Amino acid sequence: MEGRTAPGRLGAHLRLLSAYLRANVAMAMEYRAAFFAQVFGMVVNDSLWLAYWALFFNRFPVLKGWERQDVLMLWAIVATGFGLAEVLFGAWRTLAGVIVEGQLDYYLVLPKSPLWHVLMSRAAPTGWGDLGFGLAVFALWGTPTAPRLVLFALGALTSGCLLLGSGIVFQSLAFYAGHAEVLAQQIENAVIHFSTYPGTVFGGSVRVILFTLIPAGFINHMPVELMRRANTGFLVVALLAAAAWLAAGQVLFSAGLRRYESGNLIGPRM
């Protein structure tokens, strides 16, 4: 609404987010078996990776300065951040499909940002699995004192914003490159994949890419820089990068809307 202050606008958006979250949870509870099956599935999936790293570090205890504890924290941070993005903005990984199929019409006539609406329109049930898994790993192995809890929360939120922002950027390519769903999915897979490996193993030009073209470098350095060294300088840079990726996503999406072609689909929304 025009004339509203920035805090007022933020408050309105947060209330909308809360309403969407409640609606999405209520919808998931209508299909409880499917919901819990997906949550369980994601916990199994994440546990596989912890098991892999447990076996790896059992045999090779130190990997370029990283120890098992660091990988545990990496998974705690990434899973929590990714889970939050999935639970709150669950459509971010299918945005390209919505654009390509011309299904944005419904969101264009709603008050507030269409991007905000479309992202919140669904919650990925698997996100609850990731979120629960990340929190459980931190609670079990993260020595959760108050200062570490703050660092962990900041790390997870920043990681979630980096993943979400870059996801919107890559998914919005569908406005410009037509059928970009698979391409966007591949790039996002790369972001997530690189984010879950010890940051120090990557060097040279790949390291540069991980801090520029994709934001994985900020995420996969969190355990050492944030949880071990409490490096506030690193945190500030990571937060700025997250803000930049989110802003880029918003700009690219808004500019892309001008090129959007409706699918003229008629269907019920329940």
Place this chain on the structure above:
Amino acid sequence: MSPVEAGPGRRRIAARVAKYLAVSRIGLATAVAYRGEYLLRSLTLVLILYVFSVLWRVVYAGTPGGIIEGFELRDMIWYLVITESIIYARPRLAGRVDTEVKSGSLAYTLSRPYSYVLFHYAQTLGEAAARGIAGFAVAGLVVTATVGPPSFHLANLAVFLLALFLAATIDFFLAFSVGLLAFWVEETGPFALLYDRLLMLLGGMMLPLEIFPRLLRDVAGWLPLSMIIYAPARLLVGRQPLAAGPVILAQLGWLLGAGLLCMAVFRAGIRRVNVHGG
């Protein structure tokens, strides 16, 4: 049986085999038809192998002698190329069967002049062949450029291909059984995912069993999961490849066990099918 009597019988068998070969060809053609998408998806495979390459380079850089459990760096990466390609080749069979059971389309298939199980088996093999070859080719090209060509035990090539075929068959029976659980439970997804993930970890996709702690290595070595991934790969890769005879024998044993399990589950499930005319 006299030659005169054998003629029609042999023709019937040949006709049956030809029928399922045609299904395999369709599965293969389906995979090839979407080659652009598959190629793009195989980039994920390349990415995974790249990250593993970087990881293992770091490990080997700190290993005196450059050999870990009989694997040089190049062997380790090529081991991963084979194991990742095997996993990449697998269609989502359990999910497909689950959908057919729940939607009821299985009931239509039962009345058709082919076996439901063999139809899926033939289709799965066709698809897996196309995907596996494509994945291995793409990953192999990239890995050749980064760590060099493989030093496979080529004398084992024929037995490796046989082991791959047996591995695909064992995997088919197990994954098919998981999908058939849809007769009894609402959601088979978690079971399918659990099976897939156990296959990846204990089957040796991510690490050769030699890297595991002794007890886990022994347990994993006895499971059918390692016969699907680890064993075929180790026929070709590593300083000391696995002996072909015991691998094939163990695979045949597990194939029999998994096949019987699958048939038992299928028969029990079919009894729950109700077909209504209309």
